[in-house]
Amino acid sequence: MDTTLETIERATGPQPTHSVIWLHGLGADGHDFEPIVPELADPRLPDIRFVFPHAPIRPVTLNQGMPMRAWYDLYGLARDAHEDVDGIRATRHAVMDLVTREAERGIPHERIVLAGFSQGCAMALYTGLRLEHRLAGLIGLSGYLPLRNTTAAERHPANAATPVFMAHGTQDMVVPLTYSEASRDVMLGLGQPVRWHTYPMPHGLHPQELDDIREFLVEVFAGSDESGTK
Numbered sequence: 001m002d003t004t005l006e007t008i009e010r011a012t013g014p015q016p017t018h019s020v021i022w023l024h025g026l027g028a029d030g031h032d033f034e035p036i037v038p039e040l041a042d043p044r045l046p047d048i049r050f051v052f053p054h055a056p057i058r059p060v061t062l063n064q065g066m067p068m069r070a071w072y073d074l075y076g077l078a079r080d081a082h083e084d085v086d087g088i089r090a091t092r093h094a095v096m097d098l099v100t101r102e103a104e105r106g107i108p109h110e111r112i113v114l115a116g117f118s119q120g121c122a123m124a125l126y127t128g129l130r131l132e133h134r135l136a137g138l139i140g141l142s143g144y145l146p147l148r149n150t151t152a153a154e155r156h157p158a159n160a161a162t163p164v165f166m167a168h169g170t171q172d173m174v175v176p177l178t179y180s181e182a183s184r185d186v187m188l189g190l191g192q193p194v195r196w197h198t199y200p201m202p203h204g205l206h207p208q209e210l211d212d213i214r215e216f217l218v219e220v221f222a223g224s225d226e227s228g229t230k
Contacts, residue, residue: 005054005055005098006053008030008051009051009052010049010050010052012050013047018046018112018221019050019111020050020114020217021051021053021098021099021114022036022120023053023095023115023116024054024055024069025120025142025143026070026119027070029069030052030054031052032117033052033117036205037050042214042218044222045217048217051098051102053095055069055071055091055119057069058070058087059073060073071120071123072091072146077175079182091123095123096131103133108224109135110134111225113135113137113220114135114137114138114139117142118142118175121141122140122143124140125140125143125144126145129151129154129155131156135162136220136224137162137163137216137220138159138164139165140180140183141166141168142180143183144175145183145187148182151186160192161193162193163194163220164193164195166184167197167198168181168197169202169203169206170200171202172201173202174202184196195216
């Protein structure tokens with residue numbers, strides 16, 4: 001079965017040397033975060049190719065089986081709810097293919113950031129920590145780390161020191177802050193460098209959050225250029 005994801009691309013310059021692959025949330029699509037590209041512009045940043053994939057359309061149990069764009073099925077929002085192991089692992093491979101495609105287009109792995117919001121955050125963290133090639137960084141917004149009890153056994157050494165930007169709203173009624181905190185604690189317990197941020201907002205983006213993401217990109221992309229193997 002073809003698992004190639006359809007994508008939207010926006011570049012900040014004519015010859016991108018770095019990439020950000022950004023995964024949207026449940027029920028949205030790749031267009032959802034297109035507007036952030038100009039908002040993240042900064043003269044300190046290199047030319048970046050932003051890749052916004054569309055999740056496949058599938059029935060979502062939590063939403064009465066309604067078909068919508070989803071990275072995997074959701075059975076419930078309780079912390080101990082059953083997780084769609086097969087769906088999560090299948091999407092991981094599809095996202096890994098996007099990373100590989102960027103590398104084949106001339107962007108080294110260490111110049112790629114994997115980012116996501118909500119369910120997209122879950123897949124960015126899950127995939128990035130298991131990737132066998134070192135990334136520049138991971139960004140997880142208003143989400144959580146799925147199958148977190150498998151993280152210690154499955155995390156790849158290549159990304160054990162990759163910086164993770166995590167952010168969550170203190171008024172989030174969709175994905176509780178405690179879920180994100182539990183995910184943060186799992187990663188910190190494994191020695192993962194996590195930059196933790198909270199903002200006074202519901203399930204969404206905060207202006208200060210965009211400023212902080214911009215600074216994170218400046219930092220990790222500068223580091224990838226200096227070391228060449230970051």
